[in-house]
Every structure is written in structure tokens, then in C-alpha cells.
Amino acid sequence: MHHELEKLFGYMSEFDQLPACMTDVLHIVLMLADDMACNHRNPKPATVFSHKNMELNVYGDDVEVDYRGYEVTVENFLRVLTGRLPASTPRSKRLLSDDRSNILIYMTGHGGNGFLKFQDSEEITNVELADAFEQMWQKRRYNELLFIIDTCQGASMYERFYSPNIMALASSQVGEDSLSHQPDLAIGVHLMDRYTFYLLEFLEDIHPASQSNMNDLFKVCPKSQCVSTPGHRTDLFQRNPNSVLITDFFGSVRKVEITMSTMKLNPNNTERTEM
């Protein structure tokens, strides 16, 4: 499952479109503002590659876009987070999390000091995001939350968080720009953002039983590679970051218990007792 996540990250950071992705580790809600894979100008339709060498097609068979195009609005994003969706919304479009879920939120696109741009017409501010997370906390919709953002001045988006158990990573500090990785002259645009590219590379090495912790994640894409300085915020998180495994958020590990006891059933007892 985390392989899917990697692909998603790669896909989402292509072409600077605003997508957001929320997972509660086992269920992914993907919001893509624009569909690059099926765009008329894509020379290889239904594919999106992370590198010029066209090795990894990140828009594979198991990518399922839940909110696409005009459905990606600030309002829908906040509705998914807080759970205030109309009753007709199907399961795949909901964030069905409870107080036991670890949630990973990844956002990328164009942003600035304190906001992230949606669809060229609206923006989400860091205050709204912090309020939404507080409402999630009040209603026990998450156990721990990891927030990754790859935009210009990304660190401003996590400055206003005030709910417990949130850890945040950003690709650049306030006043810095996040840069993209490499252009592809065949298409004419850049393929991926730097921070996401190196994050993908890092995650490729993580397997389900890996013991890498969050401190390793903080070291991804230093200034020499990223040109911008990635930042992180852990003061709201209750556990020590070096005891938090990457697979807590990126893995697909469930808590299981062995069934020790069984019931005794009588197959010959055909009468149903009256209540």
C-alpha cells in the first residue's frame, strides 16, 4: 500500500497542480485539481512519469482519484477533514477515521506566506487549516496526524496549528521558494518538485518492516539538494520523533490479536429460544 502512496506523491507534485491527499494509512482520499494524465497535450496519454527517463509511471492502475477537477475546492477539502459531508456522499469520498487512525495529509501546489492556492480562484489560509484540525481533534477524528506540504514558503502553513499530536513537514521556510526538479523538454514543463522527488526516493527504500523513524524523514532533501531549507514542527506531538516509525504513517500495519477463546455451539439445538 505504501507503494501506492509513493506513486501518488510523485503524481501529485507533477505540473504544480494543487492536489491534496489524505490517508488514514489504509484508505486514501485523493483530490486532484487537474488531470494531467488525460490532458490533450500529454504525448503519452494516461501516463505520468516522475523522471525524464520515463522509468516509473506514477499514474498506474491503482491510482483512484476521488475528487477531480472542479470538485477540488477549499470547501470540499474542509468538509472531508471535518466530516460534514452531505449524506449522499459515498464511502470513497469520506475520511472514515476515528480516534485510532493515524492520518497523513500531503499538499502541494502554489502557495505563499500563510496560504495555499486552490484552482486559481481561491486559497486556503493557515488559520482555516488550524481550525479544521482543531475540529478534528475535538471530535476525535485522529490519533496522530502527519502534515507534509510542498509549496513555496510552506513552513508558514503549519505555524498556526494548535491541536495536539500533529507533526508537520514543509519543503521551504517563510521567504523561500520551493523549486522544481527537472524539466522535460518533450512536454515543456517540469516533472516534479525537488522536495517530493527526494522524498519519493527516500520512501522507495522503506519496506513494511522498516525501523526508520521520523528523524530520518526530517533529513530528506537538505539545502544542498533542495536549494530551499525544509522545515518541520514537532512541538505539538506527544511522542518523541525518534520513536515514531515511518511505517506508522506510511505503512499498512494493523493492530491484531490472536483469538484465544471460542464459543461452544450446539449444532443439534434447532430451537430458537424465546426472548
Next chain:
Amino acid sequence: MKGGSKSKVPVSIWCGHQLLEVLQCISSSWTGPDLSVLAVRCYPTLPPRYLQVPGHFWGMALALTLRSNRSQTCSIPLTINTKSITPEKQRGKYAALSIAAMVIVVGLPLWWKTTETYRASLPYSQISELDTLQLQLTMEVDVIFTKGTLTAEQQNKVPMSQTQENYYKMNDKTGLRYRYEMKYRTATVMEDSALRMESVQEADVSLSQLNESPSGSLVIYVIPETSGLLPDGINVYMGIYRTAILRTSLHKEAKMEELLSVIGPKILRIIQTVTFTNNDIKASMSDRVPTGKFTKESLADSMRAFKSSYEITFSLLNPDPKSHDLHWDIEEAVDKYIQPFLDKLSGVANFSVDSQILYYAILGVTPRYDKTISSYTLSAESLPHVINPVEARLGSNAASSNPVLNFLLYVPDYPHCPLYIKDQNGATVQSNAFHSPRWGGIMVYNVNEKYLDNNRFPVQVNIDTVRVMEVFLAQLRLLLGVQLAYVPDDFLMESPANQGLTDWELDRFLWLRTLENIATATTTLTSLAQLLDEIGNIVIYDKIASQVYNAVISVQAAIAELEAGNLGFAFQSSKEAILASEKAFFDPSLLHLLYFPDDQKFAIYIPLFLPMSVPILLSLLKIAKEFRERRNMAKKKD
């Protein structure tokens, strides 16, 4: 004219006519045709006092110097006569004043009212009262002394009743009082004969027929130490209804009060085991515990998270259809073994059951071959990774967002038969099954006894549903939080068998769920009230307000019913409370209008209001200034 005579031409007009007056002044002092005006000097000055006319207040003096070295001074007081101010200026003043008045008196309140968000009133005070919970749980306990336990002297004191109260303070805001209303009496003849039956199970059935114990109550029969009804080592037997049998020795010489103090703790122990302990309460009301550290939860707690409707799905996984042709009569099995359990819980939640068969569904983990038992094994560490690859293929009802409980039966493929699950210590698990809280359970079913004729594939297999349902029912009970986590050694709990659920288990479930519902509903209401208070521009429709009122009333009703000891009603009220509060909290209309920072508010209002308000303000200022100056003038005159 000779000399410096002054001619005064009082002018009571402003500007425009100055020239005319100058000419008049000149012409009045015209002496001869050879005179011409050399220079005209203007002195802005006040005319001398004798020239001043009330109502005129500033003037201008003109000094005309005539060519013939004579200077002629005309003093032309150019003044404003406010008394005879022209009607136009007056109108202008009134217009400015009335516009300003209109804006302030009508416009401002209108703007305020139309940009207000509609907020229906909410019972904030009652909700804040609910923040502190002091609950009382009343339980009726009948203690019946059978023949041979009490002496005649002691028997004279019964029947009697006694109330025992314990207080548990969970935190500053939550406290619970347990009130046990104990009624002591001796057994009737019929009860005594029932207790002399062959087996304790038969005794239990006939005793329960004699006593109709309502929901939430408990009946304890005390039998003497010498009785052989219970096996050795067992002191307490708990039947499938609400009856317990306690075997204890009672001192013959003791007074009734001493007796009660001896037997009291034992009775309390029974009550706590079959209803709830402080820890159970704490776990179920954990919603009210403030954000603290998340410690390792106990088994009972980790299964919790009760909702009001569930979907239960039974899936048969066949990774190898070429080798195994599987048949299972799931419909009959569900009807016989699962449905009675669900029916007993029908007042508590809605359940919908379905089933499916999945072909070519594999576990995501490769089993290892263990030579010592010559079979394949799944280690305990690999179990957490099994569920996810399978889950994607399970499917669910897309339209509903009810929680789903999945029960998977996996028949291993022929190359990996037989397959056993090992626990942390390396021993094989007898049930060959494991479960995951809030998700469901997986059982591995080995068909190894069927491989008689190796060449005839696929092998027909009829799944033994009894064996399977024993495991699934146990897992279902664990997942719903019905199963007791810990049973003391000297207790014997009768299994409910095909009924699925004993009456006291149902009672216990209702107690804990009622408390959980009350806790969750109160925290939901409190946080909703806080949210709506903080964010001023969320619209509150009437239907949300009515849901909130409903929720508050239901919570209060539930608390009252708990105090009265009516468990069934208390649960129903608490269920209504939680449904109403969740509905209110998660209503789609409660999304606050997107955040408006102050600078954006200014940016919106300034282009609208500034061009209009500047002239109004300036004219008001001018009027005020003139008014003040006139007043100063009037004062100076006095």
C-alpha cells in the same frame, strides 16, 4: 469730495458684487474727470466697531489712492449676514444634515442586520451545565439465602433491605456514584427445590423461571458450603440469565450485621465482575478524559467504539479454485448461530449481514514451512501485514458509511496446506484465527483430512460451519465489546451457547454503552457549543438548534433514568442523545464561511463606503465648525 470722508456702502453679499461696490465707492468719491485711480489696496480687516452691524462679521477695507495725491478710503465691509443667509445655503445645510442622519439612523442598522448570519438560539447554559457530570447508577440486587445457610435466629432478621453507595471520582468534571439497593430474604420452597436439581444448568433455568428479574438487576442465591451443586474450586456460578449462585460458609453464631459485613465484599465482587469495575467505566467514558498520554489500552477498551449500525460481512477466500471446490451453507449458519445474537442486540443497534466468496484472493504474506509440525505457519509478526492486501478486494456497500465488520475464512491453497498460525511464543493457535480491533477477524480453515485421492482435483469441500461460527461468534463478541476480558479463577460463567449472549452480558453491555453514549454526547455538545461561540459567522439553522435541544433533553433524561435504575430506558435515551448530537455536529451546513482576515474586510468595504461617506463627513465637519465659530462669536459679544 474733499478730505478723507468715508463713505460706507454696507454690502451684504459675498464675493461677486465686490467689484460693483468698488466702483460705487469710487464713483461716490469722484471729484473730477481728471482723477483716476492709481491704486487700490485691499485690507482684509474688521471694520471699526461703530461700523459693525450685528450679524456681519468680517469685512474688507479698500483704500483707493487717487492720482491727485489724495487718497480716498472706502471702507466696504464685505460681510456675511447669517440672518439673511440665502435659501440655497440653508437648503444645502439641511440636506447634508438629513443625509447624515439617514445614514446613521437607518443605514447603519440596516447594514448590520443584513450582514448578520442567522443563528438560532441554543441552550448554552444547559450545555455548560452538562460539562460537569455527576452520575448515579442505581442497581437492584436481590440476595436470597437458601435453606441451610442461616440459623433460625438469623432468619428472623430477614427480609431486610440495605443500600450501599460507592463513589468513584474519575476526574474533576466527572464523578459516579454506585448505589446498590440490596434486598435480603430467604428462599421460597420452590426455589429451594430448584436448587436441588441434578445440574447447576438445570437449576439456573428453573430459578430464572421463578424470578422475573428486570434489566439491570441481579439475583444472587447463597448456598451453603456443603452443597455439591458447584464443582470443586468454584465458588460462584453465573447463569445465562441474571442469576448467580454463591457458595459460602456463614458463621452460625454471628449476628445478622456481622454476617452481612462478611458476605458484603463477596457480593460486591460478584456484582463488579458481571457488571463493571471502575476501570471499565473509565475506558468507556474515555471521551471525557482530557487530552492525555495515550497509554497501552486494555483488550476491552481496544475493541470499543460502538456505533448505531453495523454491516457484517462473511467472506470465503479461495485462492486456489483449481484444487478446492468450496461450499459453505452460510445462510443457514448465520440464521442459526449469528442471528440469535444479533436479535438480542436489536434494541441496541442495527445489523445487516451479507456474505461473499472471493476467488484468487491471496494473503499478502508468504507462509514459512515448519519441519517440526510439517506444515506451513504464519508467525505472529507477519499477521499485521495480512489484512491490507486483502481488504482492497473485499468491497463494501458504497452508499452507506456504517462501520463494517469483516469475517474472512481463508482456505489455504494446495501448495501451502496445512497452514497454522503461531502466537508470539511460537505455539500454534488452537482456533487458527486472529482479529483486528474495529475491523474484523480472519480464520484459516485447513482441509487436510480430505486429501484421499490426490489425482482428482478439484476436491469437493463442505465447510463445517459450526466450527467456523464458533470462532466467528467469539470474535464478533470481542469486537463489539460484549466479551468479558477477565474472569476470576473461582468463577464459572455459563456459556450462552446458541443464544449468543447471556442476559447479564447484555445488561453489562447496556450499562457501559449508556455511559459511553452520555460521555460522548456531552463532549460533542460542549465542543459544538464552544465552536459556535468562537466562530461568529457560522449559520445555525433551526433544525440544528432543534437537534441540539433534543440532545440536551435526552442526556438529561438518560441521567435521570440511570438514577432511577431503569437501564432499558436509560439506554434508549442515551442512544437518542448521541444520535441527535452527532447529527447536529456533523451537519453539512455548519461549515463556517471561509475565514475573513481583517485586512480583507477593509478591502471589501472601503471602495463601497468611502466615496459615499467622505462628502457626508466633511460637510458635517464644516457645519460643526461654523456652529462652533458662531457660538464663539456670540460669546464674545456678551
